[in-house]
Amino acid sequence: MADFAGLNIAAVERDTGLSKDTLRVWERRYGFPKPLRDSLGERLYSSSEVDKLRCIKRLLDQGYRPGKLMGASDDELARLLESPAGAAAESRDFSPELSAIFDMVKLHRSDELRGLLTQALMKQGLQQFVSAVVVPLNQRIGEGWVRGEIEVMEEHLYTELLQNTLRAAINAYPPQGKRPRVMLTTLSGEEHSLGLLMAEAMLVPEGVQCVSLGIQTPISDIELAARSGNFDVVALSFSAAYSARRAVEGLVSLRSRLPEAIELWAGGAGVRDQQRRLAGTRIIGGIDDTVAALREWRATRIND
Amino acid sequence: MADFAGLNIAAVERDTGLSKDTLRVWERRYGFPKPLRDSLGERLYSSSEVDKLRCIKRLLDQGYRPGKLMGASDDELARLLESPAGAAAESRDFSPELSAIFDMVKLHRSDELRGLLTQALMKQGLQQFVSAVVVPLNQRIGEGWVRGEIEVMEEHLYTELLQNTLRAAINAYPPQGKRPRVMLTTLSGEEHSLGLLMAEAMLVPEGVQCVSLGIQTPISDIELAARSGNFDVVALSFSAAYSARRAVEGLVSLRSRLPEAIELWAGGAGVRDQQRRLAGTRIIGGIDDTVAALREWRATRIND
DNA sequence: CAATCTTTTTTGTCTAGGACAATACAAATG
DNA sequence: CATTTGTATTGTCCTAGACAAAAAAGATTG
Incomplete structure (x- = not known):
C-alpha cells in the first residue's frame, strides 16, 4: 500500500488545527506549504510539511505572526520554540504547595493531582482555595502555555481535574435560597x-442562589432567561482570549435589553x-x- | 441594533454539524436553505432555518437522503422524525421519575432539578443512574431540542447541572489504580x-484509572499523551453532530499512529x-x- | 515618557461556480 | 434470489477575488 503519498487537506486540518481555508x-x-498534487490536482502534504506546520501553529499560539514565521527554516523554528519568550515571571512567590501541584501537572500524575487539589480545598475552604490556589495556578499554567512549557494535554488535564474539584465542592452546598439570585454564563x-x-x-458559600448556564448563551436567550427566571444579577465571564471590543459591545447591548433592576456583572481578563x-x-x-460586589448588592437592597 | 439578524455560516456549521461546503x-x-445576506453578501441563517437543518441532519443520520428531505415542509419533517425509525422514542417507558426531572428542566427550577438528579443518583448508584436516567433524558432533551420544544437555556441548564452531579460523583471515588488506564477525550x-x-x-466504579482530557485534543497530542502516559486504552466520544466521515477518518488516522498494544474505543451517535x-x-x-468493552479487555489481559 | 487615538498592514474567513470521486439506488443479468 | 452493471445523487476539493477584524506602526495628546 503506497500509503505515503501524503496527507490530504482534511487530514492536515485535523492534525494541525489549521483550517483548510488558511x-x-x-x-x-507565502508559498508555504507547497504540497504535491495527486492526479486530480488535490493537495498532498508531505509529513515534513505537516511537522513544520505543527511547529508554526505552536508558535502562532505563543503570539508570533505568520508573516514572520513563514520564511523561517526548520532550524530557526526549532530555536524559537526553545527560547524563553518571557524569561521573567519565573521567580514568583510560589508556595511549595502550589509548586507541588504544578509539578504533578507536568508529570501527568492525575491521581496525585486530584488528591492535592482536594486536599488544598479541604484545608482552606472553597473561597480561599479559589483565591489563593486556583488563581495563581491558572496564571502560572497560562504563562507556561504561552512559553511552550505546557503541553496541550497538560493544560487539558489541569482544567478537567480542577473542574471536577470545583463542581464537586459547589454541588456539596445545600441550596439556601438567599438573595440575590445570580445567573452565570458567557457570550457566544x-x-x-x-x-x-x-x-x-465564591458566591455559593455566601448563600447566593447561583444558576450557571455554562458557556455561549446567545444574548437574546440571556435576556429571556433573566426576565423569566426572576434573577437579580446576570454575571458574565470573559477570558483574555475574548476581544475587549466584542466584550464591550455585547455588554452594552445586553445592558440595554435588561430591566434596570437586574444588575449586570462582568469579570475576567477580557474586560479588565x-x-x-x-x-x-x-x-x-x-x-x-466578586464577594465585594455581592456585599454591595446586599447593602443597597437591605430593605427588600 | 437588530441583534437577531441571524447566524453566520460558521455558527451553523458548529450547531448542525453540516460543513460549510455542504x-x-x-x-x-436545492434552493434550501436560502439565508438572507448581510450588507456584505454573507449568509445569515434565520433560527427557523437552523431548526429545520437540525431536523434534516437528524433524519440524514437515520438514513434518509438529502434530495428527498429538501423539498419537504416542516410538518412532513416533523412527521418523519416521530415515525417508524425511532418509533419507541415517544411512547417510551418514561418513568414518573424521569418525567419529573424533565418537567423541572422546563420550569427552570434549578434547585429542585439538582435535588432530583442527586436523589436519583443516590438511589441507583452511578452506573445505573447513567444508563437508566441520563441516557433517556439526553434522548428526550435532544428530541425536544430538534423539535423546538426546548429552549437554549433549558438545554444549557440541564447540561450544567448534570455535569455537576456526574463530576461530583466521579470525584468521590478514591483512585484504585487498577488496569486498564484509560484516556478519554474528543477530536478537534x-x-x-x-x-x-x-x-x-461507567468506568470509575469498576476501579479503572480514567484520565479525561476534556474535548478537542488534536490527534498528534493524543498520540503523544497516549504514549507517554502509559495508557492501555484511548476512548473517544462522537456526538450526532460530528460527521461520520470525519469520525472514521480521524479514527483510522489515530489507529495507525498508536502502538498496537493500546486499544482504541469510540462511542456515541457519530460512530454508530x-x-x-x-x-x-x-x-x-x-x-x-462501555462496561462490556472493559470486561473484554480484562478477559484478554488476564495474565498480565 | 506614557497613554490614547488614527492609519496602515497583516491575516483569516467568506464568496461563487466548476469538477470529480465516492456512495446509493435502479436495472439488468446470471 | 444474488450479483453485476449502469445511472443519479451527494460531499469535498479546487481557484481566485473580496473584505473585516486584529495587530502593528505612526501620530497626537496629557
Missing part, C-alpha cells in the same frame, strides 16, 4: 468555563480596565471582588 | 463533553454503525457497552 491562503500568499464566542465556575465557587466604557455594568476586577 | 452546495442545488471539532463524562462514570469500516477500533454501541 492552508490554501498561506500557499497562495467565549469557550472558557473556568471563570464561571470560580465565580460560582473597561469600566469607563461600561456605565451600568459592574466590572469585577479580580476574583475577590 | 450548506453552500445545498443552497445552490467535537465540542460535547457529556459523552466523555458518561463513559468515565461504522464498525465495518473501523477494523482495529472497538465501537461502543451504547453506554452499557
Whole structure:
C-alpha cells in the first residue's frame, strides 16, 4: 500500500488545527506549504510539511505572526520554540504547595493531582482555595502555555481535574435560597468555563442562589432567561482570549435589553480596565471582588 | 441594533454539524436553505432555518437522503422524525421519575432539578443512574431540542447541572489504580463533553484509572499523551453532530499512529454503525457497552 | 515618557461556480 | 434470489477575488 503519498487537506486540518481555508491562503500568499498534487490536482502534504506546520501553529499560539514565521527554516523554528519568550515571571512567590501541584501537572500524575487539589480545598475552604490556589495556578499554567512549557494535554488535564474539584465542592452546598439570585454564563464566542465556575465557587458559600448556564448563551436567550427566571444579577465571564471590543459591545447591548433592576456583572481578563466604557455594568476586577460586589448588592437592597 | 439578524455560516456549521461546503452546495442545488445576506453578501441563517437543518441532519443520520428531505415542509419533517425509525422514542417507558426531572428542566427550577438528579443518583448508584436516567433524558432533551420544544437555556441548564452531579460523583471515588488506564477525550471539532463524562462514570466504579482530557485534543497530542502516559486504552466520544466521515477518518488516522498494544474505543451517535469500516477500533454501541468493552479487555489481559 | 487615538498592514474567513470521486439506488443479468 | 452493471445523487476539493477584524506602526495628546 503506497500509503505515503501524503496527507490530504482534511487530514492536515485535523492534525494541525489549521483550517483548510488558511492552508490554501498561506500557499497562495507565502508559498508555504507547497504540497504535491495527486492526479486530480488535490493537495498532498508531505509529513515534513505537516511537522513544520505543527511547529508554526505552536508558535502562532505563543503570539508570533505568520508573516514572520513563514520564511523561517526548520532550524530557526526549532530555536524559537526553545527560547524563553518571557524569561521573567519565573521567580514568583510560589508556595511549595502550589509548586507541588504544578509539578504533578507536568508529570501527568492525575491521581496525585486530584488528591492535592482536594486536599488544598479541604484545608482552606472553597473561597480561599479559589483565591489563593486556583488563581495563581491558572496564571502560572497560562504563562507556561504561552512559553511552550505546557503541553496541550497538560493544560487539558489541569482544567478537567480542577473542574471536577470545583463542581464537586459547589454541588456539596445545600441550596439556601438567599438573595440575590445570580445567573452565570458567557457570550457566544467565549469557550472558557473556568471563570464561571470560580465565580460560582465564591458566591455559593455566601448563600447566593447561583444558576450557571455554562458557556455561549446567545444574548437574546440571556435576556429571556433573566426576565423569566426572576434573577437579580446576570454575571458574565470573559477570558483574555475574548476581544475587549466584542466584550464591550455585547455588554452594552445586553445592558440595554435588561430591566434596570437586574444588575449586570462582568469579570475576567477580557474586560479588565473597561469600566469607563461600561456605565451600568459592574466590572469585577479580580476574583475577590466578586464577594465585594455581592456585599454591595446586599447593602443597597437591605430593605427588600 | 437588530441583534437577531441571524447566524453566520460558521455558527451553523458548529450547531448542525453540516460543513460549510455542504450548506453552500445545498443552497445552490436545492434552493434550501436560502439565508438572507448581510450588507456584505454573507449568509445569515434565520433560527427557523437552523431548526429545520437540525431536523434534516437528524433524519440524514437515520438514513434518509438529502434530495428527498429538501423539498419537504416542516410538518412532513416533523412527521418523519416521530415515525417508524425511532418509533419507541415517544411512547417510551418514561418513568414518573424521569418525567419529573424533565418537567423541572422546563420550569427552570434549578434547585429542585439538582435535588432530583442527586436523589436519583443516590438511589441507583452511578452506573445505573447513567444508563437508566441520563441516557433517556439526553434522548428526550435532544428530541425536544430538534423539535423546538426546548429552549437554549433549558438545554444549557440541564447540561450544567448534570455535569455537576456526574463530576461530583466521579470525584468521590478514591483512585484504585487498577488496569486498564484509560484516556478519554474528543477530536478537534467535537465540542460535547457529556459523552466523555458518561463513559468515565461507567468506568470509575469498576476501579479503572480514567484520565479525561476534556474535548478537542488534536490527534498528534493524543498520540503523544497516549504514549507517554502509559495508557492501555484511548476512548473517544462522537456526538450526532460530528460527521461520520470525519469520525472514521480521524479514527483510522489515530489507529495507525498508536502502538498496537493500546486499544482504541469510540462511542456515541457519530460512530454508530461504522464498525465495518473501523477494523482495529472497538465501537461502543451504547453506554452499557462501555462496561462490556472493559470486561473484554480484562478477559484478554488476564495474565498480565 | 506614557497613554490614547488614527492609519496602515497583516491575516483569516467568506464568496461563487466548476469538477470529480465516492456512495446509493435502479436495472439488468446470471 | 444474488450479483453485476449502469445511472443519479451527494460531499469535498479546487481557484481566485473580496473584505473585516486584529495587530502593528505612526501620530497626537496629557
